[in-house]
Amino acid sequence: MTDDRVVRLLARDKLANVMPLKMTDHHGDSIETTYLKDERSEGALIVLPIGAFPYDRRTYEAFDQVVIPVATSAAILTQLLDAVPSGRTIFKLSSPDDYETVNQRFDLVRLRAFLSYCDELPPRRLTTEDPLVEITQQLDDRLVPLFEMNDYARPELERLFSHGAASFAVFEGKSPVSVGLTFQNYDEVWEIGALRTVQSALRQGLSTKIVNAALGYLGHRSRRARYGVADSNRPSQRLAERCGLKHFLTVTHYSSHT
Numbered sequence: 001m002t003d004d005r006v007v008r009l010l011a012r013d014k015l016a017n018v019m020p021l022k023m024t025d026h027h028g029d030s031i032e033t034t035y036l037k038d039e040r041s042e043g044a045l046i047v048l049p050i051g052a053f054p055y056d057r058r059t060y061e062a063f064d065q066v067v068i069p070v071a072t073s074a075a076i077l078t079q080l081l082d083a084v085p086s087g088r089t090i091f092k093l094s095s096p097d098d099y100e101t102v103n104q105r106f107d108l109v110r111l112r113a114f115l116s117y118c119d120e121l122p123p124r125r126l127t128t129e130d131p132l133v134e135i136t137q138q139l140d141d142r143l144v145p146l147f148e149m150n151d152y153a154r155p156e157l158e159r160l161f162s163h164g165a166a167s168f169a170v171f172e173g174k175s176p177v178s179v180g181l182t183f184q185n186y187d188e189v190w191e192i193g194a195l196r197t198v199q200s201a202l203r204q205g206l207s208t209k210i211v212n213a214a215l216g217y218l219g220h221r222s223r224r225a226r227y228g229v230a231d232s233n234r235p236s237q238r239l240a241e242r243c244g245l246k247h248f249l250t251v252t253h254y255s256s257h258t
Contacts, residue, residue, distance in 0.1 A: 006033045006044040010070060014189050015118055016094065016249050018226060020046050020068050021186040027052045034083040036076055043071025045080040054156065056090065063088040063255065074101045081105050084258050091254045099252070108254035112230060115237065117245035119215055119225040132206075133213040134169045143167055146179045146196045166217060168210045170201075178206035182214045182225075190223045195236070211243045 007024055010017040023046065024031055030052055034045040046068040051057045056066055064087035071077035078101055091108060093099050102108060129135075139161045147157055157165075165183035169176045178201055181194040192214045197206050211227070218225045227245055229236040240247070 003033045003035045003044070005035045005037075006046070009035070009042060009044050011187075014187055015116075015224065015226065017070060018116075018185045018189045019092075019251070020070065023048055023052065023068075025186055032085075034080055036079055038076065041071065041073035041076045043069065043073070043076035043080050045069050045083050047083075047085060050090070054151065054153070058151065060090050060255075063090050066090045066092060067258075068092045069098060069102070071098070077101045078105075086258055089256050089258045091256060092251050093254065094249060094251045099254070102254075106256040106258055108256050111253045111255055112232070113250055113252040115229050115231055115247055116249040116251070117227040117229070117240040117247050119219065119245060129216075130209050130213050132170050133209055134171065135166055135213065135217060136169075137161070137164070137166050140167060140169070140176075142174070143169055143176050143179050146176060146198070147181070147194050149196050150194045152181075152194050166214075168213050168217075170206050170209060172201070177201035178210055180207070180210040180214055182218055185226060188223050189226055190218050192218075192225055192227045195239075207239055208242055211239060211245075215243060215245075 010021045014021060027048060030049055032047040036043055048066050050060055050063050050065055065085060067084055067089050069077055069080055071080060074097060077098060081102065091102055093102060099108065139157055144154060144157065160183040163184055165181055168180045170178040178197040179194065180192060182190050182192055185191050192211060195207055195210060215225055227240050229240065231250065
């Protein structure tokens with residue numbers, strides 16, 4: 001179960017901690033949390049089964065659990081590591097200092113990393129809608145095949161739209177050639193994701209139009225935008241930079257047998 005003190009700690013920086021906040025919000029019953037505090041610092045350890053999130057289930061099927069530590073000092077983090085269960089573990093770490101502390105206890109192997117970008121403050125307002133970008137708050141069956149290419153299955157799409165998601169699409173005739181989504185991560189932090197452009201429409205700036213439309217849409221509703229991309233995906237990083245997004249966090253995934 002999720003300790004309310006853990007949520008309060010994470011919520012002090014909703015952008016940096018949006019993924020563990022999302023996990024505690026959606027999977028609180030299956031998550032184990034440990035909270036520690038001393039006179040100078042505090043921290044939390046979040047442990048969830050590997051099947052809780054679709055990405056982890058697909059990517060790390062040979063592992064047992066995901067562990068996410070959040071601590072304000074190395075001393076607290078060291079104590080929290082006593083609560084890591086035994087098993088095949090994926091650690092998700094967001095700072096080199098955390099890596100150094102965890103690696104002293106566990107033999108970490110780097111697997112991959114993800115960069116997070118955010119919009120400026122205050123969020124931009126939608127002043128002029130791009131006539132090429134169609135925005136809808138209902139799941140459009142024509143877009144589903146492109147979203148599925150990004151591993152968004154229909155049940156997950158239906159769940160996202162039932163919680164306020166919006167789609168953005170550029171069409172050629174009746175066929176979508178470039179798409180994207182916005183959906184709620186936690187509170188006012190919303191994701192821009194599921195971007196996909198068909199091969200025949202590449203290098204026309206369509207993804208830029210999709211992201212800018214999504215930024216305007218979210219800003220008009222006073223929502224913060226987050227955009228996540230693998231560190232190996234340089235084209236998506238350049239897209240974020242073209243759209244004025246700022247890199248603020250890198251989360252690296254490591255494996256270990258605890």
